[in-house]
Amino acid sequence: MNDHEKRDFQAGLEAEVDAFMRGETTRRTFITRFGQMTGMLAASGPILAMMTDWALAQQKLELADAGSPLGQAQAAAMKASMEGPADGSAFRAVEAAKAHSGVTLNMTYEAGLQALDPRNFSGPMWEQLTGMKSNVVELSNPDQYSKAVAEHIAGSGAYDVLDISPAWTPSLADGGVIAPLDDYIAKYMNPADLEDYHPLYKALPTYKGKIWGFFDDGDMFALYYRKDIFEDPKMVEAYQAKFNAKLAPPKTWEEYAQIAQFITDQMAPNIYGAGHFRKAGSPGNQFDFLQQYRANGGKLFGDDMKAGLVSDAGVKTLQNMIAANAASIPGNNELDAVSLWAAFLTGKVAMIYSWPPSGRMAANYSQSATAINFIPQSQIAGKVGYAVVPGNPEHATGYNKALSADSANPEAAYLFMQWACSPPVSLARCMLPYALRDPYRISHFKSELYGALFPSAKEYLSNLNNSANVGLLDPIMPGAQDYFLSIDRMCTAVWAGADPKASLETAAAEWNETTDRLGVDSQKAFYTEFLKLPGATADNTVEKLGMAVTL
Amino acid sequence: MQHTATISRLKAAGAPPRLSGLAQWADRHFKWLLVAPAVLLILALSVYPLLFSLVVSFINYDFQVPGHAFVGLKNFERVVFDPVARWSLLLTAWLSGISVAIEFVLGLLVALTMVRSFPGRGVIMSILIVPLFISPVIVGQAWTLLLQRPFGPTNYILTQLLGQEVTIGWMTESPWLYVSLIIADVWQWTPFMFVILLAGLTAIPPNLYEAAELDGVNAWQAFWAITLPHLAPMMLLALTFRLLDAIRMFDTIFIMTGGGPGTRTYTASYYLYTVGFTQFHLSQATAGSWLFLIFTALVVMLLVRRLLKTEPV
Numbered sequence: 001m002n003d004h005e006k007r008d009f010q011a012g013l014e015a016e017v018d019a020f021m022r023g024e025t026t027r028r029t030f031i032t033r034f035g036q037m038t039g040m041l042a043a044s045g046p047i048l049a050m051m052t053d054w055a056l057a058q059q060k061l062e063l064a065d066a067g068s069p070l071g072q073a074q075a076a077a078m079k080a081s082m083e084g085p086a087d088g089s090a091f092r093a094v095e096a097a098k099a100h101s102g103v104t105l106n107m108t109y110e111a112g113l114q115a116l117d118p119r120n121f122s123g124p125m126w127e128q129l130t131g132m133k134s135n136v137v138e139l140s141n142p143d144q145y146s147k148a149v150a151e152h153i154a155g156s157g158a159y160d161v162l163d164i165s166p167a168w169t170p171s172l173a174d175g176g177v178i179a180p181l182d183d184y185i186a187k188y189m190n191p192a193d194l195e196d197y198h199p200l201y202k203a204l205p206t207y208k209g210k211i212w213g214f215f216d217d218g219d220m221f222a223l224y225y226r227k228d229i230f231e232d233p234k235m236v237e238a239y240q241a242k243f244n245a246k247l248a249p250p251k252t253w254e255e256y257a258q259i260a261q262f263i264t265d266q267m268a269p270n271i272y273g274a275g276h277f278r279k280a281g282s283p284g285n286q287f288d289f290l291q292q293y294r295a296n297g298g299k300l301f302g303d304d305m306k307a308g309l310v311s312d313a314g315v316k317t318l319q320n321m322i323a324a325n326a327a328s329i330p331g332n333n334e335l336d337a338v339s340l341w342a343a344f345l346t347g348k349v350a351m352i353y354s355w356p357p358s359g360r361m362a363a364n365y366s367q368s369a370t371a372i373n374f375i376p377q378s379q380i381a382g383k384v385g386y387a388v389v390p391g392n393p394e395h396a397t398g399y400n401k402a403l404s405a406d407s408a409n410p411e412a413a414y415l416f417m418q419w420a421c422s423p424p425v426s427l428a429r430c431m432l433p434y435a436l437r438d439p440y441r442i443s444h445f446k447s448e449l450y451g452a453l454f455p456s457a458k459e460y461l462s463n464l465n466n467s468a469n470v471g472l473l474d475p476i477m478p479g480a481q482d483y484f485l486s487i488d489r490m491c492t493a494v495w496a497g498a499d500p501k502a503s504l505e506t507a508a509a510e511w512n513e514t515t516d517r518l519g520v521d522s523q524k525a526f527y528t529e530f531l532k533l534p535g536a537t538a539d540n541t542v543e544k545l546g547m548a549v550t551l
Numbered sequence: 552m553q554h555t556a557t558i559s560r561l562k563a564a565g566a567p568p569r570l571s572g573l574a575q576w577a578d579r580h581f582k583w584l585l586v587a588p589a590v591l592l593i594l595a596l597s598v599y600p601l602l603f604s605l606v607v608s609f610i611n612y613d614f615q616v617p618g619h620a621f622v623g624l625k626n627f628e629r630v631v632f633d634p635v636a637r638w639s640l641l642l643t644a645w646l647s648g649i650s651v652a653i654e655f656v657l658g659l660l661v662a663l664t665m666v667r668s669f670p671g672r673g674v675i676m677s678i679l680i681v682p683l684f685i686s687p688v689i690v691g692q693a694w695t696l697l698l699q700r701p702f703g704p705t706n707y708i709l710t711q712l713l714g715q716e717v718t719i720g721w722m723t724e725s726p727w728l729y730v731s732l733i734i735a736d737v738w739q740w741t742p743f744m745f746v747i748l749l750a751g752l753t754a755i756p757p758n759l760y761e762a763a764e765l766d767g768v769n770a771w772q773a774f775w776a777i778t779l780p781h782l783a784p785m786m787l788l789a790l791t792f793r794l795l796d797a798i799r800m801f802d803t804i805f806i807m808t809g810g811g812p813g814t815r816t817y818t819a820s821y822y823l824y825t826v827g828f829t830q831f832h833l834s835q836a837t838a839g840s841w842l843f844l845i846f847t848a849l850v851v852m853l854l855v856r857r858l859l860k861t862e863p864v
Binding site for chain 1: 577581584588613614615616617699700701702718720721722723724725805808809810811812813814815825828829830831832
């Protein structure tokens with residue numbers, strides 16, 4: 001070491017020692033602190049998870065005023081769960097579930113209003129009854145399937161109860177994502193409670209002879225119209241004079257467009273004849289096309305599984321829809337479901353067809369919940385009539401509760417499902433003002449308590465039941481979302497001016513590609529299974545099969 | 552003497568504890584330990600997913616088709632021969648090009664206006680950059696509320712201003728739906744251009760302008776001869792960053808048009824999202840992502856090469 005190097009070494013050593021003496025960071029302290037930081041990072045995950053759990057923890061059981069119809073329904077649900085009847089599905093589920101006290105059930109729900117029921121009502125009540133906790137996993141609609149499949153592939157057992165659209169049942173059942181319930185049903189359920197389902201919904205979770213869930217949301221489209229306009233003597237007289245017919249809720253789609261145009265001609269810009277949710281990506285297009293297309297005699301697939309869209313029925317359907325659009329509120333093609341509700345509730349349109357919450361909102365019942373205050377107050381309460389959608393209404397998706405095949409507590413999960421979907425509990429859930437669960441059991445349609453929710457609730461329930469009697473199901477088969485997407489693209493392209501025939505051909509080509517991708521034979525087998533369901537076509541509705549429910 | 556002093560100070564501080572075997576090993580490999588977490592993170596979060604996605608693009612990975620059979624180039628073929636994919640790529644280039652060009656011009660104009668001090672400048676600047684901090688989803692929702700018929704006030708205001716009824720379908724009619732998307736994008740991202748270009752403008756030495764003024768150079772000449780050359784690197788930087796962001800355009804489209812009508816507002820990102828997460832054809836979406844990545848990489852390469860070549864005068 002020469003002098004120069006010695007000086008450098010000495011200077012370096014001095015600096016190190018000075019730093020050490022001053023307590024400044026050295027290599028050693030750096031390693032120590034880095035280790036501490038890594039440890040803290042590792043610990044922060046679980047801490048954050050705990051905080052999240054706390055933040056999203058189950059709410060306290062929210063009960064309505066005991067004297068209100070909802071309060072009475074909730075009390076009845078509680079009583080049926082605790083006291084019986086002893087053979088009731090709710091009571092039996094609770095009794096058996098007590099053995100699983102302390103278990104936490106992870107259940108998927110669509111994010112938003114749908115999840116408020118298990119958070120505020122059914123989850124806390126179930127915990128109170130059985131000691132089982134529930135962890136509500138809120139997912140966007142596509143994630144309700146993608147996450148379920150991904151977790152199944154990973155074998156994580158992340159979920160116990162899955163909320164799924166019936167259209168997904170075949171895919172998820174064949175994929176081993178969900179488990180059949182038959183053995184549990186035989187062991188725990190009162191068979192009469194299965195018979196209490198409206199026939200349109202009863203078979204929905206059935207696939208290849210097994211039951212893959214409990215149907216839990218009667219998403220039946222219905223027509224909601226302004227009675228005050230339809231009964232206005234001046235309007236009645238003018239309609240009679242123009243069309244030599246009585247102004248009444250339409251029975252055909254041509255009549256629907258005609259009445260909508262008539263009202264628009266008479267009352268615009270204050271009130272327009274109709275409104276629809278036609279925005280791209282809002283599911284109104286697919287549901288509306290499917291209901292009208294099949295009511296017009298259209299077939300989804302031919303015997304060779306080629307798309308049947310390019311047909312007279314297809315062209316007629318699109319032409320009817322174009323005519324209805326022309327008769328509707330300006331901006332009709334830009335509306336989604338919520339903005340359509342806003343237009344109807346503020347009195348801007350005379351007719352809409354949509355999901356059942358429309359009726360509850362129109363009566364101002366839903367808006368009693370703060371969670372749903374983004375919907376305007378109804379200015380048409382007491383003025384709304386209910387009718388079956390012309391032809392055959394669409395059962396627009398719905399929900400099944402399904403048991404995850406990877407659940408670590410399948411029996412406990414099943415028992416929750418049985419309890420939540422049992423007649424008294426499901427009634428109380430469907431009556432929640434903020435919930436988007438809609439009546440689906442015969443006992444719901446006949447319920448005196450539901451019938452007392454708002455002045456016209458009995459007519460509303462009756463109309464939902466009548467709609468289900470002639471209702472049509474969405475296709476229940478793999479690729480359903482591809483087929484739906486093609487319809488949505490086709491419709492919105494037509495609304496923007498594309499040729500209906502050419503658009504039908506494009507959609508048909510996309511359908512055929514989807515079918516080819518999934519396998520023609522395989523898809524044919526699924527479609528054949530679907531056609532066996534009541535409501536698969538306009539020729540085998542519940543009513544035409546002689547199974548109509550009369551209240 | 553110095554050595555003795557140092558040793559005595561060390562003794563006073565106490566002898567350091569003996570290092571264990573592990574500590575000695577850590578001491579020897581200190582530099583590797585330092586970079587290891589970052590390398591592991593990159594491997595876990597970038598390299599592995601990238602390699603896995605490459606594998607996925609050559610197999611069947613579809614939620615509805617059982618198994619993961621090797622399908623060769625089938626997934627790429629599906630994307631290449633899908634007219635919607637080709638359209639979405641074109642639209643991406645077109646929309647991002649126009650949006651960024653407008654943002655650049657407006658950003659430059661605002662920056663030139665704001666480069667000199669005037670009363671209220673701070674407040675105005677604060678207001679101008681607010682859109683940058685808003686989530687694109689909220690921006691989309693806000694513009695939807697403004698433009699959507701029948702509730703949005705835009706057509707009403709235009710009707711009042713023009714004296715004749717305006718019935719534009721801002722989110723359903725061509726070319727207005729593109730105008731709407733560009734307006735929303737320009738509103739949000741012009742401040743980005745403005746901030747970067749303003750930084751560039753303030754970095755130009757003022758003595759250059761003073762000298763130019765003494766030489767009798769007018770404002771336009773000063774802009775061409777001084778501002779533009781000095782600002783060029785910043786301009787290219789702003790354009791590069793913004794363009795890279797703009798070609799990912801998704802959120803506002805998702806909220807404002809839902810990709811419609813038909814597939815008219817499908818950008819590449821929206822197309823990939825739809826294929827992957829609406830239709831669940833994950834392998835096709837992954838193959839499409841690779842193709843999109845290659846196109847993007849080409850653009851990036853060109854821009855970065857140009858950026859590196861640019862040097863201030």
